[in-house]
Amino acid sequence: MSAMKSINIIGGGRVGKTLGRAWHSSASYRVQDVLTRSLASAQQAVAFIGAGHATAALADLRSADVWMLAVPDSQIAPTAAALAQAVATRPSSDRPQPGNPPPIAFHCSGALSADELAPLRALGWQVASAHCLLSFANPGLALQQLAGTPCALEGDPAAVSALQPAFEHLGARCFGLAAEHKLLYHAGAVFATNFLPVLQDLAQQLWLDSGMPAGMAAQLHSTLLRNAVDNLLALGPVGALTGPAARGDLALVQRQGEAVAQWNATAGEAYRSLSQLAAKLAAS
Numbered sequence: 513m514s515a516m517k518s519i520n521i522i523g524g525g526r527v528g529k530t531l532g533r534a535w536h537s538s539a540s541y542r543v544q545d546v547l548t549r550s551l552a553s554a555q556q557a558v559a560f561i562g563a564g565h566a567t568a569a570l571a572d573l574r575s576a577d578v579w580m581l582a583v584p585d586s587q588i589a590p591t592a593a594a595l596a597q598a599v600a601t602r603p604s605s606d607r608p609q610p611g612n613p614p615p616i617a618f619h620c621s622g623a624l625s626a627d628e629l630a631p632l633r634a635l636g637w638q639v640a641s642a643h644c645l646l647s648f649a650n651p652g653l654a655l656q657q658l659a660g661t662p663c664a665l666e667g668d669p670a671a672v673s674a675l676q677p678a679f680e681h682l683g684a685r686c687f688g689l690a691a692e693h694k695l696l697y698h699a700g701a702v703f704a705t706n707f708l709p710v711l712q713d714l715a716q717q718l719w720l721d722s723g724m725p726a727g728m729a730a731q732l733h734s735t736l737l738r739n740a741v742d743n744l745l746a747l748g749p750v751g752a753l754t755g756p757a758a759r760g761d762l763a764l765v766q767r768q769g770e771a772v773a774q775w776n777a778t779a780g781e782a783y784r785s786l787s788q789l790a791a792k793l794a795a796s
């Protein structure tokens with residue numbers, strides 16, 4: 513039986529903690545070193561994962577079979593460049609040795625491609641991106657929600673082939689995605705999940721600013737949201753669509769858009785754009 517592969521984790525936030533703990537608990541990977549922006553948060557991540565060694569600098573990370581860069585998107589390329597430099601300059605380098613498989617590095621962004629890890633690829637590493645389509649709002653909750661989650665894999669074939677069973681072991685449903693489609697693919701996830709809290713918050717503010725009692729606004733938020741989700745799941749987007757734009761009441765859409773724009777110019781733009789999309793959907 514082959515030994516369990518080791519994984520180093522750079523970035524121990526919501527995704528790093530969740531996947532680290534899931535792989536440790538399922539004995540898929542041996543979590544080795546964990547690095548964040550501070551030793552204290554790396555120690556917190558290690559405590560949550562239940563395994564690993566908190567480190568304070570890239571240069572302290574030991575060689576590993578797999579490297580997960582679960583840092584924010586803007587930090588992926590700089591972290592890959594800094595890691596490649598640290599690896600290339602230290603004596604016991606992670607350069608692939610003849611007969612040994614090269615290390616695998618992946619990041620977790622849905623929008624960016626594996627090319628962000630080009631400096632590591634230049635060392636002979638195999639690189640990929642692996643994006644779980646889940647809102648990792650809280651690692652404890654995300655652990656329970658992981659099974660059945662679609663996971664988009666993209667990058668060097670050897671890295672994708674090696675990562676697929678590791679994600680499938682967590683119950684994820686993997687599929688291949690072309691690098692050039694990642695931005696639009698991820699925009700789908702932004703529309704499906706990220707904008708929902710934004711819209712709910714706007715609704716709350718509008719209700720409160722129009723004089724609705726706070727307790728009633730909070731209750732309406734949950735009943736109306738459940739009502740909308742139930743309708744959406746039962747009837748689909750076209751069947752569940754209601755409201756002035758869907759009814760073709762363009763005069764009201766115009767007046768309401770102006771009122772919202774006076775209340776908040778950005779919200780007014782959103783109201784107009786979404787009303788145009790709603791009218792188009794209703795006519796489809």
Ligand SMILES: NC(=O)c1ccc[n+]([C@@H]2O[C@H](COP(=O)([O-])OP(=O)(O)OC[C@H]3O[C@@H](n4cnc5c(N)ncnc54)[C@H](OP(=O)(O)O)[C@@H]3O)[C@@H](O)[C@H]2O)c1
Nearest residue numbers: 523524525526527548549550553582583585620621647648
């Ligand atoms: N959250 C989601 O729902 C979700 C879903 C799918 C994919 N993703 C992707 O997963 C990745 C991580 O997102 P996240 O939500 O887990 O982020 P997060 O909760 O903000 O955590 C980011 C982690 O990276 C660390 N970090 C930041 N800059 C660093 C650097 N230069 N060097 C080392 N560590 C650094 C942070 O350190 P500190 O702990 O010290 O702050 C933190 O531990 C992103 O690519 C994101 O697009 C996120």
